[in-house]
Amino acid sequence: MSQVKAYGAEANDADLKQLDIKRREILPNDIHIEIDYCGVCHSDIHQVRNDWKNSKYPVIPGHEIIGHVVAVGKEVTKFKEGQKVGVGCMVDSCQDCDACDEGLEQYCEKGMTATYNSPDKHLGGHTFGGYSEEVVVDEKFVLNVSEKLDMKAVAPLLCAGITTWSPLKQWNVQKGDKVGVVGLGGLGHMGIKFAHALGTHVVMITTSPNKSEDAERLGADEVLVSKNEEDMKKHANSFDFILNTVPVGHDVNPYLNLLKRDKTMCLVGAIEPLKGVNGGALIVKRKRLAGSLIGGIQETQDMLDFCGEHNIVSDVEMIDMQNINTAFERIVSSDVKYRFVIDMQSLKD
Amino acid sequence: MSQVKAYGAEANDADLKQLDIKRREILPNDIHIEIDYCGVCHSDIHQVRNDWKNSKYPVIPGHEIIGHVVAVGKEVTKFKEGQKVGVGCMVDSCQDCDACDEGLEQYCEKGMTATYNSPDKHLGGHTFGGYSEEVVVDEKFVLNVSEKLDMKAVAPLLCAGITTWSPLKQWNVQKGDKVGVVGLGGLGHMGIKFAHALGTHVVMITTSPNKSEDAERLGADEVLVSKNEEDMKKHANSFDFILNTVPVGHDVNPYLNLLKRDKTMCLVGAIEPLKGVNGGALIVKRKRLAGSLIGGIQETQDMLDFCGEHNIVSDVEMIDMQNINTAFERIVSSDVKYRFVIDMQSLKD
Structure with missing residues (x-):
């Protein structure tokens, strides 16, 4: 000792x-x-x-x-x-x-x-x-x-890497999928990099329009400002997967509305109570709200190997x-x- | 006309x-x-x-x-x-x-x-x-x-039949699974009958102990009174699927705690806002909250055929x-x- x-x-x-x-x-x-x-x-x-x-x-x-x-x-x-x-x-x-x-x-x-x-x-x-x-x-x-x-x-x-990598793999995100990343912090910026490297169409979803430039530099194909109701409507029922990295309880209903039928939003940050999730937002098009906690050792190694191959840090x-x-x-x-x-x-x- | x-x-x-x-x-x-x-x-x-x-x-x-x-x-x-x-x-x-x-x-x-x-x-x-x-x-x-x-x-x-049948099939409920049915009304009583006929271990989850006898008559193997915290703890992390038929917004966290890792609770009744869903309840064991709306025509026919074979009404x-x-x-x-x-x-x- x-x-x-x-x-x-x-x-x-x-x-x-x-x-x-x-x-x-x-x-x-x-x-x-x-x-x-x-x-x-x-x-x-x-x-x-x-x-x-x-x-x-x-x-x-x-x-x-x-x-x-x-x-x-x-x-x-x-x-x-x-x-x-x-x-x-x-x-x-x-x-x-x-x-x-x-x-x-x-x-x-x-x-x-x-x-x-x-x-x-x-x-x-x-x-x-x-x-x-x-x-x-x-x-x-x-x-x-x-x-x-x-x-x-x-x-x-x-931590930030594997936490965002694991749900992208778990939910079988594929090349060509439209993937949303909610929140641009330590987790969100890794989510964008991974989703981009996996060949998806990445949409950064944020409350702050001033994050657009940085999101695009990190690999986002589009930026969707969640306060813009008109734009949120245009993107309704169009996402194959949403990675939600917001670290505190918040209203997830506007994001659930963005998912296609049978698709999933996965929480990786908010362990606190979420503002009243509308049952209807899940029922009407058979959507899913899920969670994910970091990742296993083998998938962490896989993620690190992927980062080595794709020069991601x-x-x-x-x-x-x-x-x-x-x-x-x-x-x-x-x-x-x-x-x-x-x-x-x-x-x- | x-x-x-x-x-x-x-x-x-x-x-x-x-x-x-x-x-x-x-x-x-x-x-x-x-x-x-x-x-x-x-x-x-x-x-x-x-x-x-x-x-x-x-x-x-x-x-x-x-x-x-x-x-x-x-x-x-x-x-x-x-x-x-x-x-x-x-x-x-x-x-x-x-x-x-x-x-x-x-x-x-x-x-x-x-x-x-x-x-x-x-x-x-x-x-x-x-x-x-x-x-x-x-x-x-x-x-x-x-x-x-x-x-x-x-x-x-x-309606009550297909609404409860469809999620049981969608989430691939199998013989031997431990399945919870929350709420014993028009939907819940069909959920019990179907889950029983599919060979699962059916647990009726209810706030009312006086529903036990009827639940067992309908096919429930066990009744879990959700107000009994001791019993709820005993059943924590043990369910393969939960069908939630409660028709109004309510607190789903106690039920999410009952699911095994990677398992799903599906809402078929509550289209209203749910009381603060804990993000942590989904994240910590990668659980899922989903919804389901009635069912398609072919699966309705399948359900009716199943009822004919198994004498279910x-x-x-x-x-x-x-x-x-x-x-x-x-x-x-x-x-x-x-x-x-x-x-x-x-x-x-």
């Missing part, structure tokens, strides 16, 4: 500051990773601030981790020292239930072990995330990353660890294009 | 009374039907009372029609004089769009012609339903009914046409097991 430097929050202080934490010894299947970069996810803020009433302190956030291997357990064959690797939102699961057997560890029936703020099976207490110098993770939950990509910009793929703004509290404030006011990534070198300075 | 006796409502009077209406002449593909029985659907009340703000007066309700053929157009080959037949919620559609091509006329892209209160392509004005002596319908929208069934009790299959209470206003009141106060059917002989008396 060793002490490592990390950044986190104590119970009575939502400001993050340097803390010392313990890392476990290297087990036979473990990968010991020195962290180079860690993306900043909106959910990090929710956890630090205990918005979901399940935080355990101290909270060390971070589940968009890119690093390099500094040591491997004696039974590890898939990874070697020096290799660039990624760790996403999970570091363990039961590996024995139907969900795990299907490669859907995020839906593990005994509960996945989240990268931070989950019960820690090895050390007791709870897990600590990637706002840290180092992390030790079972090789099953460590991902390969293409060395040809810009590592800083790969970090957000581990996130749009990021780099910060030093010491500026994390300012970054949190800027995320809350949607002032980031589109993901902050912490240069973990700054923690060592 | 001929004058026929019917029962309906005028704009300023929600009480139904006898009216004279016109029936069209028999076109080459038409079936002229003398109506024997007509079921009373809750939506008849909504239309008579203009609850959905789209009623056209006079309203002659009725879309659960059983009758016998009195004449056929010269090109008709499928039906013959004297034959027992059914007519459900539709009497026409464009027959030319993708939905119609797929046998899903209820989702016709140009709008199906509902049995009543839709624009009438032949006579102008709007269509009149089955609270009437006679009806003339294109043979494509006329159904065969098994002569061995009790015709009075077949009538509600034309509705539980009905017979009324005379003159008692329709009392029946409406009793439906509103859930005082019917489980469908009123009008003996149309009473209109001729």
Whole structure:
């Protein structure tokens, strides 16, 4: 066991500051990773601030981790020292239930072990995330990353990437489909990039006309301003799939009206109550409202491989660890294009 | 054209009374039907009372029609004089769009012609339903009914039956599945009968413990009282499909919690806004909330054939046409097991 430097929050202080934490010894299947970069996810803020009433302190956030291997357990064959690797939102699961057997560890029936703020099976207490110098993770939950990509910009793929990729694959989005992406933030900008790379006709659906230029740069073929009722009518019953990345409860009815018969809108952001969903909006043309939670390990690897082939990364703004509290404030006011990534070198300075 | 006796409502009077209406002449593909029985659907009340703000007066309700053929157009080959037949919620559609091509006329892209209160392509004005002596319908929208069934009790299959049958087939409910039916009324009692006949483990989900005995008589294997939090917890994440027949907006979150990962709850009753659906209830185990509207003509015929093979009919209470206003009141106060059917002989008396 060793002490490592990390950044986190104590119970009575939502400001993050340097803390010392313990890392476990290297087990036979473990990968010991020195962290180079860690993306900043909106959910990090929710956890630090205990918005979901399940935080355990101290909270060390971070589940968009890119690093390099500094040591491997004696039974590890898939990874070697020096290799660039990624760790996403999970570091363990039961590996024995139907969900795990299907490669859907995020839906593990005994509960996945989240990268931070989950019960820690090895050390007791709870897990600590990637706002840290180092992390030790079972090789099953460590991902390969293409060395040809810009590592800083790969970090957000581990959460924002897989969260938007998984529903596009789950709902079998195909070349030529008309796909809507609602909301242009960390998730939405990845949704546009993936939907574009999959050969769909991508429509960015937003309340803010001033996001048009950026949406088109990211790969949107059209921008639909949801406040424009006339335009919303023109697009009614025309979408094959809608990816809804809005991170808070909102009125989904105008978006349901955009779907074709038998088609689906999938929520990936809003875990809160939605404003009165009209049963009629689902019944009249047999539409579906669904949800999706990150993605399994195999599909995360598939997504990263796809990104390597298609040269896809996130749009990021780099910060030093010491500026994390300012970054949190800027995320809350949607002032980031589109993901902050912490240069973990700054923690060592 | 001929004058026929019917029962309906005028704009300023929600009480139904006898009216004279016109029936069209028999076109080459038409079936002229003398109506024997007509079921009373809750939506008849909504239309008579203009609850959905789209009623056209006079309203002659009725879309659960059983009758016998009195004449056929010269090109008709499928039906013959004297034959027992059914007519459900539709009497026409464009027959030319993708939905119609797929046998899903209820989702016709140009709008199906509902049995009543839709624009009438032949006579102008709007269509009149089955609270009437006679009806003339294109043979494509006329159904065969098994002569061995009790015709009075077949009538509600034309709406309550197909509305619950279609989602069970659409969502591929299989023998051995655990299926929940929420709400025990006209729709719910058919949902139980079908789910039982399909070999599933049927759980009646209700707020009223006093419905248990009847639910079991209808085919439910278990009754789950949704107000019992302990029992609801025991059944969490265990259902393969839930058919939700509640006819008004309500809180669907407790029912979503009952579904397994990747499974669906389908609404067939509530066209109104639902109480704040939790995005998290859909996201955390990738669940789905869907809707379904009646069913297509071919699947209605399949359902009627299945009923013939399995000896399935509705539980009905017979009324005379003159008692329709009392029946409406009793439906509103859930005082019917489980469908009123009008003996149309009473209109001729």
